[in-house]
Amino acid sequence: MFSASSLSATQCPLDAQCGPLAPEFKVAMYASIVAFPMACAKLDPANAPRYEAALSAELGKLGADDQAAMDEASRDPALPAMLVAASKALEAEQSPARLLRKCSRALRRTEAAEPASLK
Structure with a gap:
Protein backbone atom coordinates (compact mmCIF):
# COMPACT_ATOMS: atom_id res chain seq x y z
CA MET A 1 0.00 0.00 0.00
CA PHE A 2 2.98 2.30 0.03
CA SER A 3 6.21 2.66 -1.80
CA ALA A 4 8.97 0.52 -0.39
CA SER A 5 11.36 3.36 -1.16
CA SER A 6 9.49 5.52 1.33
CA LEU A 7 10.78 3.26 4.09
CA SER A 8 14.16 2.15 2.97
CA ALA A 9 17.04 3.82 4.67
CA THR A 10 19.59 5.18 2.28
CA GLN A 11 23.21 4.45 2.95
CA CYS A 12 24.94 7.29 4.70
CA PRO A 13 27.37 9.06 2.34
CA LEU A 14 30.99 8.81 3.44
CA ASP A 15 31.31 12.58 3.83
CA ALA A 16 28.14 12.99 5.94
CA GLN A 17 27.37 12.45 9.58
CA CYS A 18 24.39 10.16 9.96
CA GLY A 19 22.72 9.06 13.10
CA PRO A 20 19.39 7.88 14.37
CA LEU A 21 16.29 9.40 12.85
CA ALA A 22 14.77 12.30 14.75
CA PRO A 23 11.46 11.42 16.44
CA GLU A 24 9.66 14.10 14.38
CA PHE A 25 10.91 12.48 11.18
CA LYS A 26 9.70 9.04 12.29
CA VAL A 27 6.24 10.43 13.00
CA ALA A 28 6.12 12.30 9.69
CA MET A 29 7.21 9.15 7.84
CA TYR A 30 4.60 7.03 9.59
CA ALA A 31 1.91 9.63 8.84
CA SER A 32 2.84 9.71 5.16
CA ILE A 33 2.67 5.90 4.99
CA VAL A 34 -0.64 5.55 6.83
CA ALA A 35 -2.37 8.54 5.20
CA PHE A 36 -2.63 6.86 1.78
CA PRO A 37 -4.66 3.81 2.87
CA MET A 38 -6.68 6.06 5.20
CA ALA A 39 -7.60 8.29 2.26
CA CYS A 40 -8.40 5.18 0.22
CA ALA A 41 -10.68 3.82 2.93
CA LYS A 61 7.35 -6.78 6.22
CA LEU A 62 9.52 -4.11 7.83
CA GLY A 63 12.80 -4.97 9.49
CA ALA A 64 13.01 -4.89 13.27
CA ASP A 65 14.52 -1.38 13.44
CA ASP A 66 11.91 0.07 11.08
CA GLN A 67 9.13 -1.74 12.96
CA ALA A 68 10.35 -0.27 16.23
CA ALA A 69 10.47 3.21 14.69
CA MET A 70 6.94 2.86 13.28
CA ASP A 71 5.62 1.50 16.60
CA GLU A 72 7.16 4.46 18.40
CA ALA A 73 5.71 6.90 15.86
CA SER A 74 2.23 5.37 16.12
CA ARG A 75 2.12 6.38 19.80
CA ASP A 76 3.32 9.95 19.31
CA PRO A 77 0.78 12.61 20.37
CA ALA A 78 1.55 14.63 17.23
CA LEU A 79 0.45 11.79 14.94
CA PRO A 80 -3.30 12.57 14.66
CA ALA A 81 -2.65 16.12 13.43
CA MET A 82 0.01 14.89 11.02
CA LEU A 83 -2.36 12.25 9.64
CA VAL A 84 -5.02 14.88 9.02
CA ALA A 85 -2.50 17.12 7.26
CA ALA A 86 -1.13 14.26 5.15
CA SER A 87 -4.65 13.16 4.15
CA LYS A 88 -5.60 16.70 3.18
CA ALA A 89 -2.43 17.00 1.11
CA LEU A 90 -3.27 13.77 -0.75
CA GLU A 91 -6.80 14.97 -1.42
CA ALA A 92 -5.56 18.36 -2.62
CA GLU A 93 -3.00 16.85 -5.00
CA GLN A 94 -5.50 14.96 -7.15
CA SER A 95 -9.15 14.45 -7.88
CA PRO A 96 -11.08 11.85 -5.89
CA ALA A 97 -11.47 9.74 -9.05
CA ARG A 98 -7.72 9.71 -9.70
CA LEU A 99 -6.92 8.94 -6.06
CA LEU A 100 -9.44 6.09 -6.09
CA ARG A 101 -7.81 4.63 -9.22
CA LYS A 102 -4.42 4.78 -7.49
CA CYS A 103 -5.93 3.15 -4.40
CA SER A 104 -7.42 0.32 -6.45
CA ARG A 105 -4.15 -0.33 -8.27
CA ALA A 106 -2.15 -0.29 -5.03
CA LEU A 107 -4.61 -2.65 -3.36
CA ARG A 108 -4.49 -5.10 -6.29
CA ARG A 109 -0.68 -5.04 -6.32
CA THR A 110 -0.45 -5.54 -2.57
CA GLU A 111 -2.97 -8.36 -2.50
CA ALA A 112 -1.38 -10.05 -5.52
CA ALA A 113 1.97 -10.06 -3.71
CA GLU A 114 0.57 -11.69 -0.55
CA PRO A 115 1.29 -15.36 0.05
CA ALA A 116 -1.80 -17.54 -0.34
CA SER A 117 -1.81 -18.23 3.41
CA LEU A 118 -2.57 -14.55 4.12
CA LYS A 119 -5.47 -14.24 1.67
Missing part, protein backbone atom coordinates in the same frame (compact mmCIF):
# COMPACT_ATOMS: atom_id res chain seq x y z
CA LYS A 42 -12.44 7.18 3.15
CA LEU A 43 -13.10 7.22 -0.61
CA ASP A 44 -13.98 3.51 -0.78
CA PRO A 45 -15.51 2.58 2.59
CA ALA A 46 -16.75 -0.79 1.32
CA ASN A 47 -13.12 -1.87 0.96
CA ALA A 48 -11.82 -0.21 4.14
CA PRO A 49 -11.02 -3.58 5.79
CA ARG A 50 -8.98 -4.59 2.73
CA TYR A 51 -6.98 -1.34 2.88
CA GLU A 52 -6.34 -1.84 6.59
CA ALA A 53 -5.27 -5.46 6.03
CA ALA A 54 -2.95 -4.44 3.19
CA LEU A 55 -1.34 -1.75 5.34
CA SER A 56 -0.85 -4.21 8.20
CA ALA A 57 0.68 -6.75 5.83
CA GLU A 58 3.08 -4.17 4.42
CA LEU A 59 4.08 -2.88 7.86
CA GLY A 60 4.66 -6.48 8.89
Whole structure:
Protein backbone atom coordinates (compact mmCIF):
# COMPACT_ATOMS: atom_id res chain seq x y z
CA MET A 1 0.00 0.00 0.00
CA PHE A 2 2.98 2.30 0.03
CA SER A 3 6.21 2.66 -1.80
CA ALA A 4 8.97 0.52 -0.39
CA SER A 5 11.36 3.36 -1.16
CA SER A 6 9.49 5.52 1.33
CA LEU A 7 10.78 3.26 4.09
CA SER A 8 14.16 2.15 2.97
CA ALA A 9 17.04 3.82 4.67
CA THR A 10 19.59 5.18 2.28
CA GLN A 11 23.21 4.45 2.95
CA CYS A 12 24.94 7.29 4.70
CA PRO A 13 27.37 9.06 2.34
CA LEU A 14 30.99 8.81 3.44
CA ASP A 15 31.31 12.58 3.83
CA ALA A 16 28.14 12.99 5.94
CA GLN A 17 27.37 12.45 9.58
CA CYS A 18 24.39 10.16 9.96
CA GLY A 19 22.72 9.06 13.10
CA PRO A 20 19.39 7.88 14.37
CA LEU A 21 16.29 9.40 12.85
CA ALA A 22 14.77 12.30 14.75
CA PRO A 23 11.46 11.42 16.44
CA GLU A 24 9.66 14.10 14.38
CA PHE A 25 10.91 12.48 11.18
CA LYS A 26 9.70 9.04 12.29
CA VAL A 27 6.24 10.43 13.00
CA ALA A 28 6.12 12.30 9.69
CA MET A 29 7.21 9.15 7.84
CA TYR A 30 4.60 7.03 9.59
CA ALA A 31 1.91 9.63 8.84
CA SER A 32 2.84 9.71 5.16
CA ILE A 33 2.67 5.90 4.99
CA VAL A 34 -0.64 5.55 6.83
CA ALA A 35 -2.37 8.54 5.20
CA PHE A 36 -2.63 6.86 1.78
CA PRO A 37 -4.66 3.81 2.87
CA MET A 38 -6.68 6.06 5.20
CA ALA A 39 -7.60 8.29 2.26
CA CYS A 40 -8.40 5.18 0.22
CA ALA A 41 -10.68 3.82 2.93
CA LYS A 42 -12.44 7.18 3.15
CA LEU A 43 -13.10 7.22 -0.61
CA ASP A 44 -13.98 3.51 -0.78
CA PRO A 45 -15.51 2.58 2.59
CA ALA A 46 -16.75 -0.79 1.32
CA ASN A 47 -13.12 -1.87 0.96
CA ALA A 48 -11.82 -0.21 4.14
CA PRO A 49 -11.02 -3.58 5.79
CA ARG A 50 -8.98 -4.59 2.73
CA TYR A 51 -6.98 -1.34 2.88
CA GLU A 52 -6.34 -1.84 6.59
CA ALA A 53 -5.27 -5.46 6.03
CA ALA A 54 -2.95 -4.44 3.19
CA LEU A 55 -1.34 -1.75 5.34
CA SER A 56 -0.85 -4.21 8.20
CA ALA A 57 0.68 -6.75 5.83
CA GLU A 58 3.08 -4.17 4.42
CA LEU A 59 4.08 -2.88 7.86
CA GLY A 60 4.66 -6.48 8.89
CA LYS A 61 7.35 -6.78 6.22
CA LEU A 62 9.52 -4.11 7.83
CA GLY A 63 12.80 -4.97 9.49
CA ALA A 64 13.01 -4.89 13.27
CA ASP A 65 14.52 -1.38 13.44
CA ASP A 66 11.91 0.07 11.08
CA GLN A 67 9.13 -1.74 12.96
CA ALA A 68 10.35 -0.27 16.23
CA ALA A 69 10.47 3.21 14.69
CA MET A 70 6.94 2.86 13.28
CA ASP A 71 5.62 1.50 16.60
CA GLU A 72 7.16 4.46 18.40
CA ALA A 73 5.71 6.90 15.86
CA SER A 74 2.23 5.37 16.12
CA ARG A 75 2.12 6.38 19.80
CA ASP A 76 3.32 9.95 19.31
CA PRO A 77 0.78 12.61 20.37
CA ALA A 78 1.55 14.63 17.23
CA LEU A 79 0.45 11.79 14.94
CA PRO A 80 -3.30 12.57 14.66
CA ALA A 81 -2.65 16.12 13.43
CA MET A 82 0.01 14.89 11.02
CA LEU A 83 -2.36 12.25 9.64
CA VAL A 84 -5.02 14.88 9.02
CA ALA A 85 -2.50 17.12 7.26
CA ALA A 86 -1.13 14.26 5.15
CA SER A 87 -4.65 13.16 4.15
CA LYS A 88 -5.60 16.70 3.18
CA ALA A 89 -2.43 17.00 1.11
CA LEU A 90 -3.27 13.77 -0.75
CA GLU A 91 -6.80 14.97 -1.42
CA ALA A 92 -5.56 18.36 -2.62
CA GLU A 93 -3.00 16.85 -5.00
CA GLN A 94 -5.50 14.96 -7.15
CA SER A 95 -9.15 14.45 -7.88
CA PRO A 96 -11.08 11.85 -5.89
CA ALA A 97 -11.47 9.74 -9.05
CA ARG A 98 -7.72 9.71 -9.70
CA LEU A 99 -6.92 8.94 -6.06
CA LEU A 100 -9.44 6.09 -6.09
CA ARG A 101 -7.81 4.63 -9.22
CA LYS A 102 -4.42 4.78 -7.49
CA CYS A 103 -5.93 3.15 -4.40
CA SER A 104 -7.42 0.32 -6.45
CA ARG A 105 -4.15 -0.33 -8.27
CA ALA A 106 -2.15 -0.29 -5.03
CA LEU A 107 -4.61 -2.65 -3.36
CA ARG A 108 -4.49 -5.10 -6.29
CA ARG A 109 -0.68 -5.04 -6.32
CA THR A 110 -0.45 -5.54 -2.57
CA GLU A 111 -2.97 -8.36 -2.50
CA ALA A 112 -1.38 -10.05 -5.52
CA ALA A 113 1.97 -10.06 -3.71
CA GLU A 114 0.57 -11.69 -0.55
CA PRO A 115 1.29 -15.36 0.05
CA ALA A 116 -1.80 -17.54 -0.34
CA SER A 117 -1.81 -18.23 3.41
CA LEU A 118 -2.57 -14.55 4.12
CA LYS A 119 -5.47 -14.24 1.67
